[in-house]
Structures are given as C-alpha cells and as structure tokens.
Amino acid sequence: MTLVIYSAAGVTMWLMFPELRRIPRDACVAGGVLILAFALTLLHVMGGWPFTINQLISGTFIDLYKLIESLGR
Amino acid sequence: MLMKERISRQQMMWLYANGLLGASLLILPQVLAASAKQDGWITSLICAIGGLLLVLLYITLALRFPGQTIVEYITRVLGRPIGLLALAFYLGYIAWLVMVMQREIVDFFSINYPETPIEFTAFCFALITMYIILGGLEAIARVNDLLFPIIVTGVLVLTLLAIPEYMYSYLKPLLPESIMPILGAIPTHISFPYGNAVVFLMIFPFIRNNKDLPYAAVSGSMMGSAVITMIVLFSTLTLGAATVARVVYPPHFAARTITILSFLAGLDGLVDVIWITSNVLRIAVFQYALVLAVSQLLGLSSYRYLVIPLVALMSVGSLNVYRSMGEQIEFNLTWTPLLSIVPYLLVPLLVLVVAMVRKVPRERKPPE
Numbered sequence: 386m387t388l389v390i391y392s393a394a395g396v397t398m399w400l401m402f403p404e405l406r407r408i409p410r411d412a413c414v415a416g417g418v419l420i421l422a423f424a425l426t427l428l429h430v431m432g433g434w435p436f437t438i439n440q441l442i443s444g445t446f447i448d449l450y451k452l453i454e455s456l457g458r
Numbered sequence: 459m460l461m462k463e464r465i466s467r468q469q470m471m472w473l474y475a476n477g478l479l480g481a482s483l484l485i486l487p488q489v490l491a492a493s494a495k496q497d498g499w500i501t502s503l504i505c506a507i508g509g510l511l512l513v514l515l516y517i518t519l520a521l522r523f524p525g526q527t528i529v530e531y532i533t534r535v536l537g538r539p540i541g542l543l544a545l546a547f548y549l550g551y552i553a554w555l556v557m558v559m560q561r562e563i564v565d566f567f568s569i570n571y572p573e574t575p576i577e578f579t580a581f582c583f584a585l586i587t588m589y590i591i592l593g594g595l596e597a598i599a600r601v602n603d604l605l606f607p608i609i610v611t612g613v614l615v616l617t618l619l620a621i622p623e624y625m626y627s628y629l630k631p632l633l634p635e636s637i638m639p640i641l642g643a644i645p646t647h648i649s650f651p652y653g654n655a656v657v658f659l660m661i662f663p664f665i666r667n668n669k670d671l672p673y674a675a676v677s678g679s680m681m682g683s684a685v686i687t688m689i690v691l692f693s694t695l696t697l698g699a700a701t702v703a704r705v706v707y708p709p710h711f712a713a714r715t716i717t718i719l720s721f722l723a724g725l726d727g728l729v730d731v732i733w734i735t736s737n738v739l740r741i742a743v744f745q746y747a748l749v750l751a752v753s754q755l756l757g758l759s760s761y762r763y764l765v766i767p768l769v770a771l772m773s774v775g776s777l778n779v780y781r782s783m784g785e786q787i788e789f790n791l792t793w794t795p796l797l798s799i800v801p802y803l804l805v806p807l808l809v810l811v812v813a814m815v816r817k818v819p820r821e822r823k824p825p826e
Contacts, residue, residue, distance in 0.1 A: 411763045414756050418767035425774045429577075438557065438779045439789045446797065 391424050461525075461663065467670035469599035472606040473743060474658060474678025475685070478509070479609065480740030481562050482651040482686055484707045484733045487693035489650070489790065491702035493643035496629050498699065499691045501643045506683030508644065509652035512802070513679045516655065517672050519810050520662035523820060528659040528809070529754040535813045544805045545755065551801035552657055552748045553772065558786070559741050560587075560776035563734065565783060566707070577777060583738075584773035590742040591749060591765050595664055598742050605735050612732040613685050616709075616725060617692045620716050624695040645795035651686070653802030655679070660747035706783060709733075745769060 395417070399405055428434060436444070465473070490498030523531045528548065533541030564579045571579070590598060633640070658675070665671050689709055693702050696712035705711050710733075713725040746761075749768050753761040780786040812818075 410756075411758045411760070414753075414758060415763040415767050418764065418771055422767055422770035422774055425771065425778075429774055429777055434778045437781055437785065438554065438775060439785060439793075442554070442797065443789065443793050446793070 391420055395420070461527075463595045463664055464666040465596060465599040465664050466666055467674045469603060470662075470665050470671070470674040471678040471681070472602050473599055473661065474513075474655065474675050475681040476602055476606050476609070476736055476739055477655055477658060477743055478651045478679065478682030479685055480651070480733075480737040481559055483613075483689055483736060484566075484709055484729070485562070486647070486651070486686060487690045487702050487708040488705065489646060489787075490643055490690055491694065491699045491708070492791070493646065494639045495634075495703070496631075496694055496699040497633060497640050498643070498694060498702075499629075499687055500633075501640050501647055502683070502687040502690045504640065505644055505647040505652060506680070506687065508648045509655070509679050509683055510676065512648070512652050513655065513675050515803075515806055515810065516659055516662070517675050519659065519806050519813075520671060521668060522810065522813055524668045525663050527663050527750065527754060528806075529751045531813075531818075532805075532809055535809050535816070535818050544808065548656070548801045548805055549748070549751055549755070551798060552744060552751065553775070554779070555654055555657070556741065556744050556748055556772045557776040557779040559737060559744065560584075560773060561779050561786075563737050563741070564776065566730075566733075580773050580777055583741075584769050586738065587742055587745055588765055588769045590738075591746050591769065592762060595661070595746060598739070598746060602739050605739060609732050609736050610681075610685060612728055613688055613692075616713060616716075616728060616732075617688050619718060619722070619725065620692060620696055620712070622718075623715050625698065626695065628695055628698040645799075646791060649795045649798045649802065650790065651682075652679075653798050654744075656802040656806060657744050657747045659806065660751055661743065745772065748772070 486502075487498065490501055494501045519528075529545065532545055532548075535541065536544060560580065560583060563583060564576050567579045568574070568576050590601070662671060662675070665674065693708040693712045696715055697705070697708060701711075702708040707729075709729050710726050713729045716725045717723045745768075749764050750761045752768060753764045758764065780789065
C-alpha cells in the first residue's frame with residue numbers, strides 16, 4: 386500500500402507540475418530508487434512483508450509450471 | 459556511459475578467484491556433505507571442470523564484444539523484447555545473489571552478537587559497501603590485491619595446522635552408493651559458486667588488455683576451485699561427513715578442534731576473519747556489477763548516482779530474502795539449481811549462439 390501511495394503521488398506530481406520533467410534523468414532514477422528503498426524499509430519496520438523474496442520466486446514458478454502443465458493437457 | 463577504469467591481469471585473476479570464494483568458504487562443505495557425504499571433495503573436483511567450461515563460455519562472449527558489458531550488447535544481439543527479458547533474469551539473479559550474500563554475513567554476525575538487531579548490522583554493512591563501491595572498481599581491485607593473499611594464506615595455514623587432527627578414515631568408504639550422490643550434487647555445486655561468476659560479464663570489459671583475459675579468468679577459476687576443494691577436504695577430514703552435514707558453518711567448527719602444542723588454539727577466529735574479508739569483497743564486486751548494469755540499462759551518465767539508493771534497496775531486501783537459515787538451505791537445494799541455470803548458462807549461451815549465427819558486429823555503431 387505504501388508503494389502504491391508513493392507511486393500515485395509521484396505520477397500526480399509529474400502530471401501537475403510540468404517543470405518537474407526538466408529534472409535530470411539521473412536525479413529522477415536515483416530519487417525513485419531511494420524512495421522505493423525508503424518505502425520498503427518502512428514496510429519492514431512495520432512488519433508488513435507478507436512473504437519472503439524466496440517464497441515469491443518459488444511460488445511464482447510453481448504457479449507458472451502448473452499453468453504450463455494445464456495448458457499442455 | 460564512458461568506462462575509464464582499467465584493471466590489470468593479476469587484479470582480474472584475483473578478483474575472479476575471490477568471486478568464487480566468499481560464502482562458499484563457510485557454507486559449501488555442508489551443502490556438499492548433505493548430498494555427496496564423504497565424497498564431497500570428488501564433487502568439488504568434478505565441478506571445477508564444469509566451472510572451467512563456464513568461464514570459457516564467459517570469456518568467449520567477452521572477447522566477442524570487447525570493451526562492452528552484457529547490458530550494452532544483449533539487446534543488440536537478441537532484439538529489444540527478448541533482450542530485455544533475458545536482462546531481467548540476469549539482473550534479478552545478481553540482485554538476489556547480493557541480497558543473499560548480505561543476509562548471510564548479517565546472520566553470521568547475529569550468531570556472535572545475538573542482542574544486536576540484524577537491521578543495525580545490515581545498515582553498517584550497507585555503509586561499508588557504499589564506501590567501497592564509490593571508490594570504483596580500481597579501488598576494489600587494489601583492496602583485493604592486498605587482502606586476497608591473506609585469504610589464501612589463511613586457508614593454507616589452517617589446512618596445514620590441522621594435519622595432526624585429520625582422520626583419514628573419514629574419507630572411506632569411497633563411493634559407497636556408486637556415483638549417483640556425486641552426480642546429484644553437481645547441479646547445486648555448479649550453480650553455487652561457479653554459476654555466480656556470470657556477474658563477471660559486467661567486470662571483464664575493464665581488463666587493461668583483452669588478450670590477458672583468458673589467462674586471468676581461467677587461472678582465477680582454477681585458484682578458486684583449489685581453495686574450495688581444500689576447505690571441503692579440511693572440514694571432512696577434521697569433523698567427518700556426518701557432522702559436516704549437520705552443523706551450519708563446518709569450517710568454523712573444524713578450526714575449533716585444532717590445538718597445537720596445547721597453546722595455539724581457538725583458530726575459529728581465523729576462519730571468521732578469512733570468510734568476512736572474502737565475503738565483503740565479493741559483495742562489493744557483485745554490488746558494483748549490479749549498480750553498473752542498472753545505470754547502463756537506464757542510460758545514466760554515471761553509476762555513482764545509483765550507489766546509495768541501490769545499496770539501500772538491496773540492504774532492506776536482504777532482511778526479507780528468507781526468514782531462517784533452514785528456508786535458505788531448502789531453497790538452495792531445490793530451487794537454485796533449477797532457476798539459476800537460466801541466467802548463468804542459458805542467457806550467455808543464447809547471446810553467444812545468436813551473435814554467431816546473425817554475425818552481429820563486434821563494435822557498437824557510432825552515433826550518426
């Protein structure tokens with residue numbers, strides 16, 4: 386949810402203030418990644434991570450495998 | 459992005475060798491003993507050959523596109539959609555590796571300092587990594603020049619001092635259940651640590667003279683394999699395969715058994731120093747490759763803009779990559795060999811084959 390709010394705020398500001406588009410690309414990318422890191426840190430501190438990255442990877446591939454298997458049948 | 463940094467043949471060789479060590483120094487003996495039991499050292503020797511084949515693939519690719527990183531030529535070879543998909547696998551793999559390595563070092567510290575929150579340890583390591591990466595690859599290579607000989611000498615001293623403690627019966631019987639357990643352990647061992655070296659597709663272009671690359675990478679791979687085999691033998695001969703498979707950091711416990719003339723004891727500290735030194739340098743190289751790859755992909759003017767944000771992101775990711783060591787060992791045994799084959803073998807192989815078939819030019823097109 387934190388990520389969604391941050392992204393929505395970013396996109397809204399981008400649309401509302403055209404002068405923001407003149408910020409150098411380097412600063413935009415660095416700022417974006419820093420905000421993402423900050424949001425994920427908040428999420429971690431609040432105990433909001435519902436799954437580990439390993440679970441995300443293995444779970445996704447199990448479901449993809451099942452999907453491909455069902456398509457094969 | 460202009461890459462001005464250059465490293466020598468010896469620096470590349472030692473960087474590559476250390477790229478294979480790191481976590482494998484402390485964790486690999488257990489992984490091998492769990493699957494191949496007392497024949498772990500044979501698996502290690504067989505996988506060294508597999509590691510050499512992998513490094514030959516990476517060298518061929520690096521020499522096909524001299525002075526360019528994989529990010530620079532992958533979309534030119536595979537086309538934009540497939541190239542970006544392959545790059546997503548490649549970058550995702552490096553990011554996952556960095557997070558796991560950082561977490562391993564944080565976990566190790568949390569055993570010795572159980573009251574310190576792991577978040578604080580992760581923060582401290584993030585600061586160190588940022589500082590090292592901001593120095594650039596030349597600085598990392600110079601630090602590696604200084605510390606790598608200490609790492610190798612430390613392993614040699616340990617294996618030699620432990621000779622009185624060796625129980626050669628621990629290596630017997632040889633191949634008790636035929637060759638199947640050894641073959642079963644090969645995919646895991648090839649993916650970790652030899653497959654991890656795919657990261658060097660981002661580092662190889664920095665060598666001063668391209669002609670030196672085959673010598674540097676092959677020698678580095680052989681050097682790394684020798685140290686890994688030595689540490690596997692050291693753990694097995696001192697503790698026995700059954701114990702090695704049970705404890706979390708076997709070389710640490712094996713070093714505890716060494717007592718020379720009843721005054722030289724407690725050499726587990728030496729193992730810890732070797733491991734931390736090697737792992738921090740390895741994390742720095744991998745993290746540098748990740749930062750460089752992402753900044754090249756996004757067309758930034760310098761990788762330095764991304765160092766602090768990306769290290770912070772990897773640091774918080776490392777705290778959530780797995781919940782317990784058991785979960786990670788299970789993941790390493792079941793999923794890592796299966797999934798990591800895409801970034802470390804299929805992606806480079808596909809790029810090389812397509813580049814040869816389509817006769818993609820070696821040099822970039824100059825801007826019109």
